[in-house]
Amino acid sequence: MTQIDEAVAIRDGEELDVARVDQFMKEAIPGLEGEPSIRQYPGGASNLTYQIDYGERSFVLRRPPFGHIAKSAHDMLREARVMKALKPVFPYVPEIIAICDDHDVLGCDFYVMERMRGIILRQDFPEGFHLSEGDTRKLCLNVIDKLVDLHRVDVQAAGLGHLGKGPGYVQRQIGGWSNRFRKARTDDVGDFEPVMAWLNDKMPEDITQCLIHNDFRFDNVVLNPDNPFEVTGVLDWEMATIGDPLMDLGNSLAYWIQADDEQPFQILRRQPTHQPGMLTRDEVVEYYMERSGYHADRFDFYEIYGLFRLAAIIQQIYYRFYHGQTTDKRFAMFGQAANYLQKRCLRLIGESDL
Template identity: 85%
Template sequence: SAHDMLREARVMEALKPAYPYVPNIVAICDDHSVLGCDFYVMERLKGIILRQDFPKDFELSAEDTRKLCLNVIDKLVDLHTVDARAAGLDKLGKGAGYVQRQIGGWSDRFRKARTEDVGDFEEVMAWLNDKMPDDIAQVVIHNDYRFDNVVLNPDNPFEVIGVLDWEMATIGDPLMDLGNSLAYWIEADDEGPFQMLRRQPTHRPGMLTRKEVVDYYMEKSGFRAEKFDFYEIYGLFRLAVIIQQIYYRFYHGQTKDKRFAAFGHAANYLEKRCQRLIRESTL
């Protein structure tokens, strides 16, 4: 489903009436004589997007940062409680078995992208396969929900006015979606190698911890698991595969971008982090 422009636009059009944070679609075009490919045009949302840190002249107290954080999580809860059938999106996914498909799919992708200088992740993949839960629900999920895909009102930075990048949206398990998001949720006291992967300001005073995010989300959404271990480790494994797929291209000379040179080290770190969480898990 990724990079299918027509699919993304049609999902956004269907979702917009139920989830107002989707940007308006202005036009959809499948006539390749125009640009040589399918494309769509959406409205431009003028606002604040938080990336690795707060922008210049954007300072919030710890109390206000917490308020912002809760509002962003609330919008994920809102998405997961959209009536997919009423929105005409109930056929978007492949039905039951989402968790199983994700573990199998990401495992296959890693094995195809592995390079000889990166660990094999076999312990992690075996654990995920062994501890795999049933789907807890079938809901609309974003699959890439992070601060840098959220647009804030420039006049009221606590207000979310848009959610971007819908190319991976589907019908799936909401806790898997939360696990994906938490893989990027790096706290101020996390160890150095993990800090190197930080791309959003979750280290700021006032930001919720990962545990607080999970507890708050479960309370607000009603989607619960006795333990979140599986979803946390899945999210980190998925991130490792994404990183490794990029590193594979660098390793084999398909890209020369020097930013990717350390991605193999990042994948190795994530394997060790997953292994440590597995040892600590009581599942």
């Protein structure tokens, strides 16, 4: 039997004040008794996610990382409010139970949500999870369908129209991520200037604007343990906004490492897209276009943008490690990862006829 995704022991330096968590939880949620058991989910390199259990009652707490963080990053209150508004029209969003902006509790904003019990596919299939090649393809298509469904959400009906900044989303993303990369660059990482210049020169107009997730991956999707083809939850809404859906797809494909990719790219894999039956990146694009009705003559721009954006995210995290603002050893190799992504972007640019 496939294991339901569970939290593990808390990483050193990321412990929560149990007494303060307990007091907040009991004031916010009626009927809690006893002492809480707190563990941490191992995935993620940005916000921290904890499982809090009171006997059979189980919750999830999300907070920003410890240490210095950029002022506009890790906005827990925004994420919680987006989820709360989206839940009635996109039922795969976890229910928000409590929001805290009192820094006397944990020294930061945080929120508590329902725990969605299920299977989460991380780097490899979990123990006991066996699918044929055909069934793996079916699962893959069902997951992509949820991205299509999200892009069809009526933004105004959800009360999320305020997230949009009007036309020019593509341009804002190229400018914004370029600025963020430059600010986070360290001496041991390439400057990405040819990549940023190409993206700035080749960027298309917005194809349309809709609600986008901005971090849609297998390890942010919850599957029904009794029917693993069924998606029951979509997690991690920190970067959700109104934007171009093809940019959203490009972001997802940056993590879509397939079986025939070169070894340096395989090292970055964090979801089981290498399994027999999984769609290739080209097949993902083809299927998404068919289901969504959107069209782009060439997807090169969006693929290279997704890789560059991933490099900028990695570099922002590596900057904190490089300057001693975090000691998490998982981040020690992030500079090398950014350098590899620059090489990959430059190779794809060389192969592009845009």
